[in-house]
Amino acid sequence: QDQFVESGGGLVQPGESLRLSCVVSGVVVRVRTMAWYRQAPGSQRELVARMTPNSDTNYADSVKGRFTISTDNAKNMVYLQMNNLKPEDTAFYYCNIIPILPNWGQGTQVTVSS
16 A cells, blocks of 8 residues: 655745655656645645656645655655744645555644744
8 A cells, every 4th residue: 555654844934944754655656756745725736746657747836945755765755854944834734646646644844934
């Protein structure tokens, strides 16, 4: 059964960095388009970053130049390096694939506040 377990979130100040991790099971990371999504309070879940099996990446305009998605195929994990965090990055962050699988993980909460 496919499963995603996210971690690495926390409370940080604007300008600081976080690295999110996602342990993936039931899905082979190296052959799928992996993605990070986020959902802020009162908002719909949005796609933040994705990486194809060929390592092509795409980012939402709001995070371009600040966030980097990567994978570790040996560990079957996905990461999201987030630099220069802004208050508007505050959200729960989830990993999944494209197309989305229905079994979402618990997510990891990121709060950016001074």
